[in-house]
Amino acid sequence: MKRVVRFTAAALRRRAGPLGRLAGWSVAEALPVLLAGHLTARAVDDGFLAGRPGTGLAWLGVLAVAVLVGAVGTNRAYARLGDVVEPFRDELAQRVVAGALQRSTSSGARPETAAVARLTHQVEIVRDTFAGLVMVVRGFLFSAGAALIGLNSLDPLVAAVVAVPLVAGLALFAAALPAMVSRQRDYVHADEQLGEAAGAAFAGHRDVVACGAQRSVAERVGRQVDRQAGAEHALARMAALRSLSLAVGGWLPLAVLLLAAPWLVRRGLTAGAVLGALVYVATGLQPALHALVQGVAGGGLRFAVTLHRILAATAPPTAPGSTPPRSPGTGPPTGSAGTPPRYPGTAPPTAPGGTLRTGPAGTARPDTPRGPRPVRAELRAVTFRYGPRARPVLDGFDLTLADGAHLAVVGPSGAGKSTLAGLLAGLLHPQAGTVLLGGTPVGAADPATLARHRVLIPQEAYVFTGTLLENLRYLHPEAPDERVDAAVHRLGLLPLVRRLGGLSATLDPGTLSAGERQLVAAARAYLSPAPLAVLDEATCHLDPVAEATVEEAFGSRPGALVVVAHRISSALRARHVLILDGGVPLHGRHDELLTRSATYRELVGHWQGRPVSAEATAT
Known part of the structure; x- marks a missing residue:
């Protein structure tokens, strides 16, 4: 997975500006988490318990304003996400296309059909899971950080009591990640091999029956079924490990805080501060950890495994400043210095009707319609x-x-x-x-x-x-x-x-x-x-x-x-x-494009099941 980490880290470094803007709106999004416990403590201690309900409601009103600010931050953070994700997707797509063209145009090479699956399916998986990964990691860092800062403002000892099991849960999850990635990879490989074995058996079933090889083929496919089932069971066991991480990092701090509440009150912690600390844990730390664990264990593993397969199967991307390869007949690439490509200055033919x-x-677009x-x-x-x-x-x-x-x-x-x-x-x-x-x-x-x-x-x-x-x-x-x-x-x-x-x-x-x-x-x-x-x-x-x-x-x-x-x-x-x-x-028109476009000739050739040349079509 080192290749995946290096590639992703380099892509994020190139997006320092968009990441900075995303972080800025994330600060606004985390504002309610930062203030929730502290304002709750003030509302209870200075307001409701002191017999001043108006004061308590005023503090809660401040919290409502913070929630509105957080909502604006959430909206703008998602709007800024595309600035990070879409260029990453474009770079990956360019890498896939460049690698496929390089291999397909080498001497004696055959056209690489697997690149279509990488471009249309795997790249989109990486794009979607990368976006989810950025959002859950960002959300955890800012929400958990805001909750810990808030706990520290109530009482540093409370923050320490909560932080110890949180760090333990995170450490347990981090230690299990390599095994989770390995199980996810095994599952993907087993699923692909089962599909290949079953597809080959279905395609050749007549030959299998004619040769009397039904039992042998069934046993071979059955072994792949057993392997795929074993991989799925191993992947399911990892879910139990995720639940343990959530219990240690998310629920244990809450239990520890409740058990330590009498001792903390004897030390001088107010009832409002105890309630505020519970708010920080229940509405800040716990949801953030849950989103992180589920996001990384779900989409994050798919991201790592799929991106690793793409990187292993593609050539490095074209160096900046070089001309990317392109298919013959597709026209010139986009002009330099942002100059867009332009069509030829000829007018298209018109047809009756x-x-x-x-x-x-x-450019001029002459036309000769019939009326x-x-x-x-x-x-x-x-x-x-x-x-x-x-x-x-x-x-x-x-x-x-x-x-x-x-x-x-x-x-x-x-x-x-x-x-x-x-x-x-x-x-x-x-x-x-x-x-x-x-x-x-x-x-x-x-x-x-x-x-x-x-x-x-x-x-x-x-x-x-x-x-x-x-x-x-x-x-x-x-x-x-x-x-x-x-x-x-x-x-x-x-x-x-x-x-x-x-x-x-x-x-x-x-x-x-x-x-x-x-x-x-x-x-x-x-x-x-x-x-x-x-x-x-x-x-x-x-x-x-x-x-x-x-x-x-x-x-x-x-x-x-x-x-x-x-x-x-x-x-x-x-x-x-x-x-x-x-x-x-x-x-x-169809006949004209056969002489003008290599892409169109290729499309028509695939449809007809044979190559179509411009010369053959013209005759």
């Missing part, structure tokens, strides 16, 4: 990034969608396809530029206005309990029966209607498959009067034939259509294709 214009801010067509959505010089220091997902991006436009958005995971869908739907707001729906800026539009202009169908389709007809008419309650029937037939929903017993049948969302839920959501959106439809992988659970049926139905629907493609076949049905791959976005 639709108008689509894209390009960089400030004036209403513009349904427009992005003007839009720049969007997740976090102030994160790399832009879109930078100076322009897009115009008029009636009849049918745009497919393709590219690898994490390239910004769903981000573009969120911007078009008004769910995300850019840091620079303007997003217009029907000529209305989305930032100034209320939800009802947005709903009139666009309908978004996300990947996870929502179906509520009610009749099937109520689900379909949700976005257009006045839709006539004949139009509903037409939508049912047009989108291939008729088999589901028959299975349920008609449109008046009550839906139980739990009984529908993921594909059936997507069909219901698609038909609901199809009936919506909104002129812009955005399908964000909305057909990913459908088979290719059903997906084609849905997209062709939306393609003939009045208005404009944007499809975030799950399969490259969606691009073949679209009039225009937009490629987002982390470099310069490219747009055009």
Whole structure:
């Protein structure tokens, strides 16, 4: 784990400024913990026990003000968390990509498919657990520190009585951490090996039966099952050790304080001070220790194990000032000194039945539509990034969608396809530029206005309990029966209607498959009067034939259509294709992009099951 500690420490040192701001707001967040016991003691001793309830209430009022300040501190601390976490995630993603490119482009190497899992799954695990780890460690340091300072202000001896078992509990937990990490690693390895063994057995079951090797294969898979079960039991035993640490560090101080209360009172400690000390332990130290132990033992172990696997499998990140590797045909990298990449100054082709214009801010975007067509959505010089220091997902991006436009958005995971869908739907707001729906800026539009202009169908389709007809008419309650029937037939929903017993049948969302839920959501959106439809992988659970049926139905629907493609076949049905791959976005027709984009050729080649070259396609 030394490599994990060094990598994380170096990343934190590079974030000294954001960490300082996070610490500043953490001080404000810890203010109620710092003052709670002391103000409680004053309220009891100077107020209620002295027969002055007004004074007691006044001290409690001061505590209420401190709680409000702490709430503001909590809010701002979470807002500052992204300044620490997002650059860390970007560095790790760059390391994964650089290592994969280096190995995949070496002599005789094969493309590394495992890098996709590291980039799309493991990096996100590290990001999420790193954020949780930063918050729980920060919370413990400031909350426990504030509680100990408060205890010391009441009586240094009380602070010493409480600190001894707290330190003992922390020491016990720290001593058990290496074993916890080892058990977590063993569990992950056993789980992966079980998956590999079971997958191989399932894939070759016909050969296994033909050779009469069922018992041998079952025994081999069974050994992996036993190993995985043993690893899980060992991991569960670590939970008992965590509970012991919590008991020693969290509950023992409370018991010691209660047992020592008579002796402390004889030494001159007031009743209010005893109550204040209990407040410090019960509301400050104990919750902070519980959050630390559970956070480190849960997310912290996942962070350490997953980050170790990434670091062991990737090359060191590109040195500052050097040019990161990039795939051929993806365009130039982001310019130096903050200069954003710009599109080529050529205009995209237009096709009958639709108008689509894209390009960089400030460049000409000539268009030759067949007569004036209403513009349904427009992005003007839009720049969007997740976090102030994160790399832009879109930078100076322009897009115009008029009636009849049918745009497919393709590219690898994490390239910004769903981000573009969120911007078009008004769910995300850019840091620079303007997003217009029907000529209305989305930032100034209320939800009802947005709903009139666009309908978004996300990947996870929502179906509520009610009749099937109520689900379909949700976005257009006045839709006539004949139009509903037409939508049912047009989108291939008729088999589901028959299975349920008609449109008046009550839906139980739990009984529908993921594909059936997507069909219901698609038909609901199809009936919506909104002129812009955005399908964000909305057909990913459908088979290719059903997906084609849905997209062709939306393609003939009045208005404009944007499809975030799950399969490259969606691009073949679209009039225009937009490629987002982390470099310069490219747009055009399918045949043109095959000659202009190596990324697009690779995507089409994987879909067809064979490499596709520009020359072969052109002929």
